[in-house]
Amino acid sequence: MPNRPVLDFWYEFASPYSCLSALRIEKLAEEADVALRWRPFLLGPIFAAQGWNSSPFAIYPNKGRYMWRDTARRGRRLGIEMLKPENFPQNSLAAARLALAGREEGWTPAFSRAVFRAQFCEGRNIADEVVLGAALKQAGGEPGAAIPLSRSEEVKGRLRAEIEYARSIGIFGAPFFVTGDGEPFWGDDRLEEALGWARDGR
Amino acid sequence: MPNRPVLDFWYEFASPYSCLSALRIEKLAEEADVALRWRPFLLGPIFAAQGWNSSPFAIYPNKGRYMWRDTARRGRRLGIEMLKPENFPQNSLAAARLALAGREEGWTPAFSRAVFRAQFCEGRNIADEVVLGAALKQAGGEPGAAIPLSRSEEVKGRLRAEIEYARSIGIFGAPFFVTGDGEPFWGDDRLEEALGWARDGR
Numbered sequence: 153m154p155n156r157p158v159l160d161f162w163y164e165f166a167s168p169y170s171c172l173s174a175l176r177i178e179k180l181a182e183e184a185d186v187a188l189r190w191r192p193f194l195l196g197p198i199f200a201a202q203g204w205n206s207s208p209f210a211i212y213p214n215k216g217r218y219m220w221r222d223t224a225r226r227g228r229r230l231g232i233e234m235l236k237p238e239n240f241p242q243n244s245l246a247a248a249r250l251a252l253a254g255r256e257e258g259w260t261p262a263f264s265r266a267v268f269r270a271q272f273c274e275g276r277n278i279a280d281e282v283v284l285g286a287a288l289k290q291a292g293g294e295p296g297a298a299i300p301l302s303r304s305e306e307v308k309g310r311l312r313a314e315i316e317y318a319r320s321i322g323i324f325g326a327p328f329f330v331t332g333d334g335e336p337f338w339g340d341d342r343l344e345e346a347l348g349w350a351r352d353g354r
Numbered sequence: 355m356p357n358r359p360v361l362d363f364w365y366e367f368a369s370p371y372s373c374l375s376a377l378r379i380e381k382l383a384e385e386a387d388v389a390l391r392w393r394p395f396l397l398g399p400i401f402a403a404q405g406w407n408s409s410p411f412a413i414y415p416n417k418g419r420y421m422w423r424d425t426a427r428r429g430r431r432l433g434i435e436m437l438k439p440e441n442f443p444q445n446s447l448a449a450a451r452l453a454l455a456g457r458e459e460g461w462t463p464a465f466s467r468a469v470f471r472a473q474f475c476e477g478r479n480i481a482d483e484v485v486l487g488a489a490l491k492q493a494g495g496e497p498g499a500a501i502p503l504s505r506s507e508e509v510k511g512r513l514r515a516e517i518e519y520a521r522s523i524g525i526f527g528a529p530f531f532v533t534g535d536g537e538p539f540w541g542d543d544r545l546e547e548a549l550g551w552a553r554d555g556r
Contacts, residue, residue, distance in 0.1 A: 222539075222544075324420070
C-alpha cells in the first residue's frame with residue numbers, strides 16, 4: 153500500500169491512558185487506513201526536566217483519584233476492565249527497551265498490548281522479568297534472544313535517542329500522536345482526531 | 355419540567371478550555387434535556403494549595419504551546435476563532451464575582467459567554483471594568499447595580515464558599531462537570547460524556 157499516511161504513536165508503559173490507546177488503536181487505524189509507528193519511550197526524564205520526580209497522578213492525589221475513575225469508566229465502554237496496580241507508577245525501563253528490541257521482528261505492538269494488559273488489567277509488575285517473558289511469548293518473541301538484545305548498547309541507545317527526539321519535538325505527556333505533517337495530539341481522547349488528521353490532513 | 359436531571363458546570367474565566375465549553379454547552383444540554391448550573395470559581399487558590407503560582411500552561415511552556423494549538427483547532431471545528439490574549443493567565447477575580455452577582459437575575463450564563471468571547475476571541479483583558487461592563491450590558495445586566503453588588507461582602511463570600519466547596523469535592527481543574535449523583539468529569543472533551551451520564555445515570 154504505497155503512500156498510506158503514517159501516525160506516530162508515542163506511549164509510556166507506566167501510563168494508564170497509553171494503555172487505553174494501545175488496546176484500541178489498531179482497529180481504528182485500520183478503519184482510517186493509516187499506518188502506525190509504535191514508539192515506546194519514557195516520560196521519567198521529561199518529567200524530571202520540569203521538576204517532577206514521579207507521575208503527576210502520584211504527585212497530585214486528586215488528579216490521581218480522578219484518573220483511575222476516568223480510565224475505569226472509559227475502559228468499561230471499550231470492554232476493558234482497568235484496575236489500579238498495587239505498585240504505581242511502575243518502572244517501565246525494561247519494558248520499553250524490550251519493545252524497541254522487537255522492531256525488526258515486528259512483535260512490538262503485540263508485546264506492548266500484552267504488557268499493558270498484564271499491568272492494568274491483571275495488576276502485575278512490569279519490572280518483573282517473568283511478566284515480561286510471558287508477554288514476549290504471547291507476542292511471538294523469543295525471550296532467550298530478546299532479553300539479552302534489549303540490554304545491548306544498541307537498544308539502550310535506541311531508547312535514549314527516542315526520548316531525546318520526543319523531548320525535541322515538545323512531547324510532554326503520553327499517549328502522544330504526531331501525524332506525518334507534524335501535527336501534535338495529546339491524550340487518548342485525541343486518538344480519533346489524530347487519525348482523522350493523518351488521513352485528511354486536517 | 356419536573357425532575358429534569360442537573361449538571362453542575364464549574365468554570366474558571368481564565369481557562370481557554372472553559373471558554374470552549376461555555377460557548378457550546380447550552381445547545382448540547384438542551385438536546386440532552388439536562389438543566390445546567392453555571393458555577394464560576396477560581397482555580398488560583400486550588401493551584402496554590404498544590405504548589406503552583408500560576409496556570410500550568412504558563413509554568414510548563416510545552417504544555418502551554420500545545421494548549422493554544424489544540425484550543426484553536428477545536429475552536430475552528432465549532433466555528434469559534436480562539437486567540438491567545440497578550441496577557442495570560444488573566445486575573446479573573448472581578449469577572450467571577452460579577453458572574454455570581456447575576457445568579458438571581460439570571461444573566462450569569464450570557465454574561466459568562468460574553469466575558470469568554472471578549473478574552474479569547476477578541477484578546478481583551480477581563481480585569482478591565484470597561485470590558486466587564488460591556489459584557490454585562492450584552493447580557494442584559496445593569497452595570498450600575500451589578501458592579502457594586504459584586505463587591506459586597508455577600509457576593510465575595512459566595513465566591514469563597516464556591517471555591518471551598520469545589521476543593522472539598524476534589525475539583526483540581528476546569529472546566530469540571532458534576533452530575534446529580536456526583537459523577538465527576540474533567541475537561542471540555544468530557545462534556546458530551548457528562549451530559550450523557552446526567553441523562554442516563556451512566
